[in-house]
Amino acid sequence: MLAAHHISKKFSGVTALDDINLELPAGNVTAIIGENGAGKSTLMKILSGVYDDYEGDVIYKGSKVRFKNPREAQNAGIAIIHQELNLIPYLSITENLFLGRELKSPIGFLDKKAMRLKAEALLQKLKLSVPADTIIADLKVGQQQVVEIAKALLYDAEVIIMDEPTSAISESEVEILYGIITDLRKENKAVVYISHKLNELFKIADNYIVLRDGRTIESGKMKGMTHDDIIHKMVGRDIDIIRNTNIAKEKNVLLKVDNLCLGKAGNTQKNILNNICFELYKGEILGIFGLMGAGRTELMEVLLGLHPDLTKATITLDKNIVRFKSAKDAIQAGMALVPEDRKKDGLILGLDIKTNISLSSIDQHASTGLIDRGAELTKAHHYIKALRIKTTSEKQTVKNLSGGNQQKVVIAKCLATKPKVLMLDEPTRGIDINAKNEIYKLISELAASGLGIIMVSSELPEILAISDRILVMAEGCMTGEFEAANATEDNLLKAAIPKTI
Amino acid sequence: QNRSDSAMQKKIAIIVSTLNNPWFVFLAQTAAARAKTLGYESKIFDSQNNTALETDHFENAIADGYNAILFNPTDANGSVVNVQKAKKAGVPVFCMDREVNSPDATSQIFSDSYSGCVSLAKDFVQTLNKKGNYVELLGLVADNNTWARSKGFHSLVDYYPGLKMVAQQSADFDRNKGLEVMESILQAHPNIDAVFAGNDAMAMGAYQALVAAGKADHVKVFGFDGAEDAIQAIKDKKVSATAMQFPKVIAQTAADDADAYFKGKRDFPKKLPVAVELVTYDNVNDYIAYGKK
Amino acid sequence: MILSQYRSHLVKFQSLIALVLLCIGIGLLSDKFFTVDNGWNVMRQISVNICISVGMTLVVLTGGIDLSVGSVLAIGGAIAAGLLKFGIEIPSGNLYIGFTLLGSILGGLAIGSLLGLFNGWTITKFKVPPFVATLAMLTIARGLTMLYTKGFPISNLGDSFAYIGTGWFIGIPVPVWISAIVVVVAIIITQKTALGRYIYAIGGNEHASKLSGINISKVKIIVYGIAGMLAAIGGIIITSRLDSAQPNAGMSYELDAIAAVVIGGTSLSGGRGTIMGTVLGALIIGVLNNGLVLLNVSPFWQQVVKGGVILLAVIIDKANSKND
C-alpha cells in the first residue's frame, strides 16, 4: 500500500533518518519499534506530509508521491494520530474533529448539525461518553487522546498511522482501540502502530519494523517473537529489567497524612479528595495505583502545597506537623514532586539543563546575593553524571533533550532541593524501555539512600515491579493497601474500579 | 424658589483642543474663571487634539443642556460641523484663539498667528542683519497653526536671499523633541545663526541644545506664544523674541460675549482678531506670561 | 458539561455585569443619562471604535495584534475624501479621473484593506512579530496620510457624503447601522464559517492548526486585511461626521480598540473571545466617557477616574468568572 525507499532526513546537521526502507502492506498492522529518538515520529511525519524536504521516495499505491502539506496527504487517504496532542484547547470536540475539513451547507456556512451528528456517532463508537460540544480544555488528557484517535478515523483513510496513541489512555480505552484496529484490518486498511508498551505490540501487530539511530535494522512477522528478542533488536544488546529487591527495612514513619480532604472551587458539596490517610516510611517506595481521574495527581499537588485554600489535612513530616501555603513552603520543608506532565509543569523548556536543575534550589548558591556559578555548575555536573543524563553539555536547551532525559532533569531539579520525600507522578510516560529501566534503577537507589518515595503510576507491571507497598485510589478515596508480596494485578484492579459504576 | 433659581442658572461649556499644552490650560481656566465671576456654571472639555472626540463633546454638551459653548477648535475645517450642530440646537458658539471656517459661530475671537509671525519675521530679519543660516522647527505637521505660523514667517523672510534655511524639521510643539531634534541638527549644521520655532516650548528646547553645544551666545532663538519660560528667557537674554498671544484677553472676551448673548445681544462682530505682539528684550518688562502687565 | 456551557456564556457576557453596574451608577448620579437622545449619542460615538475593535478582535483571536488601525483609519478617510473632492489627476498625461461617492468610498476601503494585507504579508512571509510589523505600519500609514494631504485637512465633502456619518435611517443613526452590520457580519464569520473556525484554531494552537491542513498564512493575511478595511470604514465614518478628513485622525485609537477587546474578555494570547464581548467592552468605554462628561468631572480627574473604573470593571469580571 505505502512504501518508503531510501528516505533520509536531516535537521540542521543532525541526521534523524538515514536511508530508510519499509513497506506497509494493506490489511496489516505494522509496529514500528525503536528507542526514544530512533526516528519513528520523524518518519511518520514524512509519510503524512508534515515534512516535504527529505531525500528518497514515498510510493503510495504504486506511484511516487511527495505530499507538500498534511492536507494533501489527508486527501490522498493517509491519516495520522500524532504523538503530541494536536488539539485546539478552546474549541469543542466536534470543531476539532472537523478542523480543516468542515462540512458546509449549500450556501457555504458551516453545517453544524451534520458535523455534530457525525461526531456523536464517532464518539459512541469510541465509547467516549462526553457531549460532542465539550470544550477540549475541559477534557482529561486521556479523553483528549481519544478525540485525537477519532480525528484520524473520521474519514475513510487507507493508511492510518498511530504514533503512541495509548500513552495517556487507560486499559479499557485501549481495548476499544484494539477493537477498532481489528475492524480496520478487516477493511483492508494499512495500520501503523507505534508504542513503547511492548505488550500492546504483541497483542495487535502483525509485522514489525525496528529503527535504531535513524536506520532500519530489521523487519519481519511479529508471530514467534519474544519480549527479549524485541528489546535486543531495539537496543542492540540485552538489558536486565529491574525488579525491586528491597527487603523489609525498619519502619520509621517519615510522612503521615491524616484526613486529607480537597474541596472543589465554588462547590461546597463535593470533594475531589476524601479523608485520605496514609503513612510513608523512610527508604520506602510507596506505589499509588488507580485509574484515570482517581485523584492521584491532585493528592500529589496537595502534598506540594498547591490549593491551600481548599485543603484540609493534618500532615506530619519527620514528626513535625506542617502546613504548606505554597509550593515554596513544601519544598523548603522537604517535599519534592516530579509532575505528571514534564513539559507543562516540570520544565522551562527554553532554558538550559543547568538552569532547570538549579531552579528550585538557587538560593543555596546565592547567599551573597549573586549566584555562585561555579557551585551551580558543579551541582549540574554532579546530577548529569549521577542520573546519567545524556547530553553534550549542561548548556543544552532542555527542549532539545529526549523525553527520558528531560524526565531525569526534572528529577535532578527535585533532588537538588535535598528532599525528604520524593513524589513521582507517572514518571515513565512516553519513555522507551531502556530509559524506563534507568529511572527504575534510580528510584531504587534513592530509596536505598533513605528518601521516602511515592510513585504514582497507571501501569500495573511497573507499579508491581518497583513498589514496596501499594496504595490504591478510586474516586478520591483510598480503597486498598497491599504489601508488595501479596499484591497482584487482579486485586489492585478490583480495588481501583469505582464503586459507583 | 430654589428651583426657579437653578432653572435660571445658565451653563457654559468650554471645549478646548487640548490640555496637554499649558497655553490651552491657561486659556480654558481663564474662560472658566471669567464665567464663574459672571455667575455661570461652567465645565471644561478636553478634545485631546482629536476632532472626533470634539464632536462627541459637542453632542454630550448639547444633550446635557449647556446654554453656550466657548470653543477652541481643533481644526478650522474639521470643527465646522460641530459649530453647525450647535447652531441647529440653538446653542451659541464663541470661538477662542483659533478660527473656524463657518459663519455659524456667533463670534470668533482669535490670535492673528499669521500677521504675528510676520512681525516676528521682521524682527528676525533685523536681528540677523538680513543674512545668515537658520533652522526652522515646525510644530505638529498635521496642525493648521503650524502652517499659519510657518507661512507668516516665510512670507517675509523668503524675500531675503541672504537668509538661508539649512534645516526644517518638526518637533511636535514639544520641548523634549525640540531639544533632541536641535541636537541632531547641530551635528549636521554647526554654523547656524538663528532658530525659528513654532512655539515657545520648542524654542526653549532648542535653546537648551544650543547651551549644551556651547552656541547659545551667538545663535538667536525665536519662539511663539509668550509662555512664562520664554518671557523669563527673553529677560535673561537667552531667547531673542517671541510673539505674545493674549489668551487671557481672548478667553475673557469670549466669556463676556456669552454673557452679553444671554442678556439679549445678538450682533457680534463675526471675526475679532486679537493682535499678536512682538516681545523682545526692549519691551519684555511690559509683559508677563500670556499677557500684558 | 453544564458547567462548561455556563462558563462559555460567562466568557461571552462577563463584561455585562460591569456595564450594568456602570450604567446604574451613572444613571443614579445624572438624570440625563437614561434618555433616548443620550443613548443614540453613546451609540454613535462608539460606532467608530466598534468597527476598529471588531477587526482588532479577529486579529487578536489569531494571537496577533494590530497597532496600525489608527493610522489606517486616517489614510482611509483621507483617500476617500481626496478622491471624492479632487479625483486623481495625472499631470503628465493630462488625465483626470473623477470619482462618484461610491467610488471614493471603495477607494478608501481599498487602501485600508491593502495596508492591512501588507501587514499580514510581512507577518506571515517574513515572520515579523505582529507587534513590530503593525507598529511600523502605524508610522508608515501616518506618514502616507501626511504626504497625501500635505498636512492639511480635506473638507467640504458635500451632503451625500455627510449622510454616512450624520444621517438617520429608519430612526437609527447611519453610523450605528454601519457598526451593527459590521458586528453582525463579524459574528457570522466567527460563528458560522470555516474562516471563523480557523481564526479560533490558529489562536488556540497554531502548530496543531497547521497539521490539520489549515493554510495559516492565508487566514492571517485575510484577517489583517479585514482589520485594515474596518479601520478604513471607521475613517470614512469619522471623515463624514466631521465633513473633513483630518490628517491626524485616529491617533492612539489602537489603545482604545485593544482596551475594548480585552475588557470584552478576549484573551490577548488568542483563541478565546467573542465579538459580542468586544461590543460590550466598547460600550463600557463609551458609557464611561459619556458619563464622566455628564457628571461634570474635571478633565484632569477624568483620566484618573477613567483608569480606575476600567481597572475595576476588569476586576469585577475576573471575580465573576473565577470558576475556571
Place this chain on the structure above:
Amino acid sequence: MILSQYRSHLVKFQSLIALVLLCIGIGLLSDKFFTVDNGWNVMRQISVNICISVGMTLVVLTGGIDLSVGSVLAIGGAIAAGLLKFGIEIPSGNLYIGFTLLGSILGGLAIGSLLGLFNGWTITKFKVPPFVATLAMLTIARGLTMLYTKGFPISNLGDSFAYIGTGWFIGIPVPVWISAIVVVVAIIITQKTALGRYIYAIGGNEHASKLSGINISKVKIIVYGIAGMLAAIGGIIITSRLDSAQPNAGMSYELDAIAAVVIGGTSLSGGRGTIMGTVLGALIIGVLNNGLVLLNVSPFWQQVVKGGVILLAVIIDKANSKND
C-alpha cells in the same frame, strides 16, 4: 552544542547586523554621522529610552507588558521637580517641608516605584491582564501628573539639578552614565541573581515555575516596581535636560520602549531575550531618528522611512537567525 551556543549568541546580537548596516548607510549619506560629538549626541538622546526599555525588558521577560511607563515617567519627573522647587506645603497645619536635590530625586523615584508596584499588585492579586492594568495606569498616572502640575510645566530647577541631564563626568555625559549603570545593574540582575533566574523562568513557563517553588507574585510585583522606578529615572533625566517638568512628557514612549525591546530580539511572550539586545534595539531607533534629521528628510517622509527601516531591520534579523 556548538550550534546551540552559536545560536544563543545570535539571539543576543541578532540586531547588530541591522544596526551596522544602518550606520553604514547613514554614514555614507552624511559625513557628520561618524563624529565623536554626534556619537555622544545619539547616546544622550537614547539614554531615557534605554532606562525605560530596560524596565520594559524585565517586564516582557516575565511575559507581561507595561504601557504606563510614559505616564509614570511624567509623574516621576514632575514630583521630583515639584518637591525641589516647592517642597510640600500643608496649609492647614501651616507645615512646610523643603527638599534637597537628593530628597526630591528620591521622591520622584519613590512615586514611580509605587505606581509600578501598584501595577504588579493588580496584575498578581486580581489577575488583571497586564495590558489592561498598565493601560489603566497610563491614564491614571497622566491624570495625576496633570492634577499635581495643574497642567503647567515646573521650570527653572537650578544648575545642580540640570547637571543630571546636561553635565559631563570624566568625558562622558551624565545621562549616558546613568543609562550605562542601569544597563549594567540590569544585566547583573538578569544574569547573576536568583531574581533574574526567576524572571526568565516565569516567562518561560509560569506554572512550572510555581511548582518549582518560585513566588510568582513577589517576582512580578518587584519587576513592575523596577519598571516604574526606571521610568521615573527617565523622567528625572528628561526634566533635568529640559530644566522643566512637562506635564505631557513621555507621551507614547511606551511604543518606542516596546519597539526597542522587540527589535532587540526579546519575545513578547516572555522567557527569551537579553538586556543587551534591548540596548541594540534602542540604538537602532536612536540612530534612525538622528540620521533622518542629519539627512534633513522632510517631516512628511520621515515617518514613512522610519517605519520602513524598522520593518527592514527586523526582517534582516529574522533572515539571519532563521536557523532555529
